[in-house]
Amino acid sequence: MTEPTYKLSRRDFLRLAGLATAGVALASCGVKPPAATKLAGGPVQLVYQDWRTEWFPAMAQEMLTKFNSEHPNIQVFYTPDPENKVEKMLEDFAAGTASDVFSGCCDFFPAWADAGYLLDLRPYVEADLDQSTIDDWSKAQYQALFTRDGLQYALPMYHGALALYYNKDLFDATSVEYPDGSWTHEDYLEAMNKLTVRDGSQVTQWGSMFDVSWDRIQMHVNGWGGHYVSPEDPKRCEMASPLALEAQEWLRQRMWDDKVMATFLDVQSQSTSQAFIAQKIAMVEDGSWALKNILDGANFRVGVAPFPIGPARQVTLGTTDGFAIFKGTKYPDEAWEFLKFLISKDYGRAMAQAHFLQPARTSLVPEWAGYIRQEYPEQTKEINLEAFADGQIKGYSVTVEHFPNMVGVGSIAEDAWDQIFTLGKAPVSEMANVCQQIEAIQQQAGGLTPGSCECEAVS
Numbered sequence: 001m002t003e004p005t006y007k008l009s010r011r012d013f014l015r016l017a018g019l020a021t022a023g024v025a026l027a028s029c030g031v032k033p034p035a036a037t038k039l040a041g042g043p044v045q046l047v048y049q050d051w052r053t054e055w056f057p058a059m060a061q062e063m064l065t066k067f068n069s070e071h072p073n074i075q076v077f078y079t080p081d082p083e084n085k086v087e088k089m090l091e092d093f094a095a096g097t098a099s100d101v102f103s104g105c106c107d108f109f110p111a112w113a114d115a116g117y118l119l120d121l122r123p124y125v126e127a128d129l130d131q132s133t134i135d136d137w138s139k140a141q142y143q144a145l146f147t148r149d150g151l152q153y154a155l156p157m158y159h160g161a162l163a164l165y166y167n168k169d170l171f172d173a174t175s176v177e178y179p180d181g182s183w184t185h186e187d188y189l190e191a192m193n194k195l196t197v198r199d200g201s202q203v204t205q206w207g208s209m210f211d212v213s214w215d216r217i218q219m220h221v222n223g224w225g226g227h228y229v230s231p232e233d234p235k236r237c238e239m240a241s242p243l244a245l246e247a248q249e250w251l252r253q254r255m256w257d258d259k260v261m262a263t264f265l266d267v268q269s270q271s272t273s274q275a276f277i278a279q280k281i282a283m284v285e286d287g288s289w290a291l292k293n294i295l296d297g298a299n300f301r302v303g304v305a306p307f308p309i310g311p312a313r314q315v316t317l318g319t320t321d322g323f324a325i326f327k328g329t330k331y332p333d334e335a336w337e338f339l340k341f342l343i344s345k346d347y348g349r350a351m352a353q354a355h356f357l358q359p360a361r362t363s364l365v366p367e368w369a370g371y372i373r374q375e376y377p378e379q380t381k382e383i384n385l386e387a388f389a390d391g392q393i394k395g396y397s398v399t400v401e402h403f404p405n406m407v408g409v410g411s412i413a414e415d416a417w418d419q420i421f422t423l424g425k426a427p428v429s430e431m432a433n434v435c436q437q438i439e440a441i442q443q444q445a446g447g448l449t450p451g452s453c454e455c456e457a458v459s
Contacts, residue, residue: 046075046076047100048100048101048102048338049102050103051103056080059351060078061078064078067338074334076101093112100335102324105321106400110147114147114404116327118153118326119326119327119332120152121153128336128340133343136363138318138392140318141318141360141392142156144318144320145322148234148404155339155343156343157343159318160358161287161318161397162216162287163305163387164304164308165290165303167279167301167303170300171282176191178303179283179308181306181387188208191282192206192260193258195208203262205279205281207281208262208281208285209284209285210272211272212263212417212418212421212422213414214413216317217251218401219315219317220250223310224312225310225312225313226244226247227244234404235442237438239431239434247310251421265423266280272285273297279300295376303382303383304387305384306387306390306391314391316398318391319399320400323339323342343360343361349364352368356371365393403442407441409441412437413434413438
């Protein structure tokens with residue numbers, strides 16, 4: 001992604017667990033965090049923490065000027081995320097000095113909520129948001145911002161989505177039909193075979209490529225009808241269930257048996273979008289967040305299509321970036337008033353114009369596409385930009401699946417996937433060992449019966 005990505009390490013999770021315990025202990029002793037102050041007769045002062053990327057601060061400051069002028073009783077100050085956001089926020093939460101309003105994502109966001117650091121937004125949403133606003137968000141993304149016990153800890157920030165980029169020049173040169181919303185994985189494989197170029201035994205151009213990571217592999221597993229996390233028991237691992245293994249084996253075969261999908265070693269560890277721009281691959285599974293970089297860098301005609309339909313269902317990945325309020329804020333009502341501004345159409349338009357962030361509000365998608373076409377009129381003449389929002393609009397987006405205790409889980413899975421996909425040194429049945437380790441971690445947190453792993457035996 002071109003936007004900030006954060007990974008919650010084992011060390012961070014251990015710190016989170018320790019700080020959460022310490023917070024409970026301090027509360028039981030009657031120790032409270034330092035109280036916020038308000039100037040006599042002056043406005044309530046709030047701190048808003050968010051991305052520090054090159055384009056974001058100027059956009060945020062401009063929008064804050066608008067909000068502050070319209071809300072004389074509230075003064076909001078922007079501060080960029082620290083470089084070590086996850087670790088620093090844990091310290092700030094424990095000390096009671098965290099920013100009042102902030103953005104988050106990924107595995108650390110629900111972990112903060114589970115630890116009791118995020119304000120439950122349900123009472124505010126029920127009292128202050130109409131159903132049309134809620135319906136304007138992707139149902140999958142909206143529901144992903146609840147904890148398992150029903151706490152609503154955030155509201156959507158933007159909706160990045162995965163699609164299939166393709167090089168129209170390479171397709172034309174090989175007389176391959178462009179992909180569309182009807183493509184299955186069989187169509188996808190047929191095109192990969194035709195678009196792969198070999199010089200003797202050496203491949204010089206690959207048909208496609210995907211990012212070997214938790215969410216990108218999960219999307220394929222979901223398309224086969226499988227899951228990482230059991231829908232019935234969130235502590236049970238299904239990454240080695242028959243359907244999950246079938247999806248992963250399909251990917252492994254494309255990379256190592258057919259050699260029509262590039263590995264990171266094949267493209268000298270370039271990112272998926274970089275390899276696509278360099279024309280080492282004819283197609284790439286990537287997100288709307290990569291669009292600006294691809295349009296800036298590609299010297300060929302770019303196409304975009306909805307992600308190919310899986311054997312069981314059509315899916316695409318939706319991001320879970322959102323806005324939250326610190327539970328320890330002294331001004332929750334004012335913080336909510338500001339959060340409503342962050343989820344407004346005006347703020348969504350500002351992010352879309354500044355860096356083409358795909359809006360969380362579905363009704364803004366046509367405007368978002370218009371901004372892109374206005375800045376890149378030639379490159380986007382024949383691009384179906386709305387393909388990125390297809391899952392958002394039609395309701396087939398999925399979000400990242402997480403176990404209740406993610407301590408060490410990501411690294412266990414990623415180490416196995418490196419052996420299976422990047423190095424080609426292990427079979428997909430290795431995921432049975434992964435599931436056993438993941439379930440052992442969940443068992444340490446309580447609630448899982450030993451030996452309950454729903455996975456196939458290691459061959």
